[in-house]
Amino acid sequence: MSPNGQAQGDRLIVDSARAGDASALSELYTLYFPRVYRYILARTGNTYDAEDLAEEVFMRVLEAIERFQWREAPFSAWLFRIAHNAVISQRRKETARGRSSQLSEGLAVNSQGPDELVENRLALTDIREAAEKLPEAQRQVIALRFAAGLSVAETARTMGKGEGNVKVIQHKAIVKLREMMGQARPAKVYESETAR
Amino acid sequence: MKARRLDEVLDECLSAYLEGRRSVDESLSLYPALRNELEPLLWTAVEVADTFSESSPPEHVAEHGREEFLTSASVRQRAKLLTYDLNFGQRLGELARRRRRLLIVAAFAIGLAVAGTIAARLEITPDETSQEAASVPSPLTPVVGGLRDAQQQLWRRANQGVDVAPEMILALARTTTVLDSEVTDFSALDSQARLELERAIADQYLLLHLIANTQSAPTAPEARRALGVTQQVAQSWGIDLPQVPPAASASPASAVDGTAPSQPSSPTPSPSPGNETPSGDAATPQSDANSSP
Numbered sequence: 001m002s003p004n005g006q007a008q009g010d011r012l013i014v015d016s017a018r019a020g021d022a023s024a025l026s027e028l029y030t031l032y033f034p035r036v037y038r039y040i041l042a043r044t045g046n047t048y049d050a051e052d053l054a055e056e057v058f059m060r061v062l063e064a065i066e067r068f069q070w071r072e073a074p075f076s077a078w079l080f081r082i083a084h085n086a087v088i089s090q091r092r093k094e095t096a097r098g099r100s101s102q103l104s105e106g107l108a109v110n111s112q113g114p115d116e117l118v119e120n121r122l123a124l125t126d127i128r129e130a131a132e133k134l135p136e137a138q139r140q141v142i143a144l145r146f147a148a149g150l151s152v153a154e155t156a157r158t159m160g161k162g163e164g165n166v167k168v169i170q171h172k173a174i175v176k177l178r179e180m181m182g183q184a185r186p187a188k189v190y191e192s193e194t195a196r
Numbered sequence: 197m198k199a200r201r202l203d204e205v206l207d208e209c210l211s212a213y214l215e216g217r218r219s220v221d222e223s224l225s226l227y228p229a230l231r232n233e234l235e236p237l238l239w240t241a242v243e244v245a246d247t248f249s250e251s252s253p254p255e256h257v258a259e260h261g262r263e264e265f266l267t268s269a270s271v272r273q274r275a276k277l278l279t280y281d282l283n284f285g286q287r288l289g290e291l292a293r294r295r296r297r298l299l300i301v302a303a304f305a306i307g308l309a310v311a312g313t314i315a316a317r318l319e320i321t322p323d324e325t326s327q328e329a330a331s332v333p334s335p336l337t338p339v340v341g342g343l344r345d346a347q348q349q350l351w352r353r354a355n356q357g358v359d360v361a362p363e364m365i366l367a368l369a370r371t372t373t374v375l376d377s378e379v380t381d382f383s384a385l386d387s388q389a390r391l392e393l394e395r396a397i398a399d400q401y402l403l404l405h406l407i408a409n410t411q412s413a414p415t416a417p418e419a420r421r422a423l424g425v426t427q428q429v430a431q432s433w434g435i436d437l438p439q440v441p442p443a444a445s446a447s448p449a450s451a452v453d454g455t456a457p458s459q460p461s462s463p464t465p466s467p468s469p470g471n472e473t474p475s476g477d478a479a480t481p482q483s484d485a486n487s488s489p
Contacts, residue, residue, distance in 0.1 A: 035251040147248040178240040
């Protein structure tokens with residue numbers, strides 16, 4: 001679907017959800033829950049936190065959706081700001097408790113066998129560890145672009161930055177990730193990679 | 197200039213890959229001059245994106261979350277509708293009260309004139325005719341009015357996400373008990389009064405469920421106790437209470453034995469204009485970015 005078509009579809013669903021339409025709310029959940037989960041997982045590195053916080057984000061969405069206005073920002077930007085605030089809030093609580101975030105043992109990966117699961121977990125651990133060393137803005141861009149699947153425009157609106165700025169931050173983040181991941185383990189060999 | 201161009205080309209190729217428009221190799225072939233710089237960065241970005249895209253929430257978690265989300269939405273929707281009904285009812289009630297006063301005065305004046313004329317004709321005393329006069333307002337009206345006012349205040353607070361004081365719930369429960377003591381025989385009341393009471397108790401039941409599920413202690417336990425009172429009154433009057441979605445129901449019995457039922461996590465939103473996010477945190481993306489190392 002084109003970005004415009006996607007935006008139109010989102011608008012219809014969000015407007016119906018704001019009016020309390022249960023099927024629209026369900027559709028909104030289907031569309032965004034996995035993306036919110038991945039975003040939080042990318043930020044916290046903990047599947048249990050990702051599960052709890054993703055649910056909490058949707059409860060907050062329910063409380064605030066009537067106040068959402070299209071002229072302010074696209075829905076995705078608004079939603080991921082809520083997710084961002086939830087992550088920050090969680091981080092503060094963890095800091096107060098002195099707990100550090102780690103990828104939990106029970107990392108759930110869709111339809112994967114044990115080997116693939118372990119491999120993915122290692123890859124995710126490497127990426128998470130590398131991303132942890134990035135400045136906050138770069139971490140945020142990586143999580144929004146690659147985990148949440150937002151466009152540059154949506155990422156820019158979520159972060160309150162310009163699109164050009166986001167591209168620069170993204171470039172810097174990838175350069176640093178490349179350096180860090182290259183040091184952590186041998187580069188993965190991609191043969192004939194095809195587009196998804 | 198070149199660095200700027202690389203940012204843009206990198207993003208253009210990445211977007212094409214993420215949207216499934218082009219493979220990495222196809223993108224590289226479009227930018228042969230930048231291939232050496234672009235290739236390692238693109239593969240790194242693709243590895244990161246692919247790793248994240250393979251991590252999905254477990255199905256049972258997603259389904260449980262959906263159920264909670266939709267149940268909470270349903271309870272909120274009911275609350276909204278009932279708030280509207282209450283507001284509408286109050287407006288209608290005020291209008292009716294004003295008109296009723298005028299009508300009573302007019303009816304009284306006309307009644308006096310007519311009764312005097314008829315009594316004079318039939319040679320019967322006005323006292324006998326006055327017993328047939330217009331119906332007297334029910335003695336329950338002030339108590340029901342008090343109950344409705346208390347309910348409305350609670351609806352407004354609960355619906356706006358404002359903390360509800362446990363004393364307000366306590367007052368509502370007391371008013372309900374007073375009302376119950378005034379209704380000696382529910383079935384003997386006229387249909388209008390029965391309907392009015394039935395609606396008040398049903399609305400109260402939903403309201404208390406909402407509060408019990410969305411407010412924190414000590415309000416939620418108080419709401420569960422008040423739910424128990426409301427259910428007892430409904431039972432003694434023989435009223436059927438409305439159905440509440442399972443996750444939104446709170447057992448009054450659990451409050452009695454001190455075991456709080458599980459509540460959906462729904463933090464109180466801070467009143468905020470526009471598209472401010474519903475978080476009590478001062479953190480915003482901007483402030484966060486500024487605090488980056």
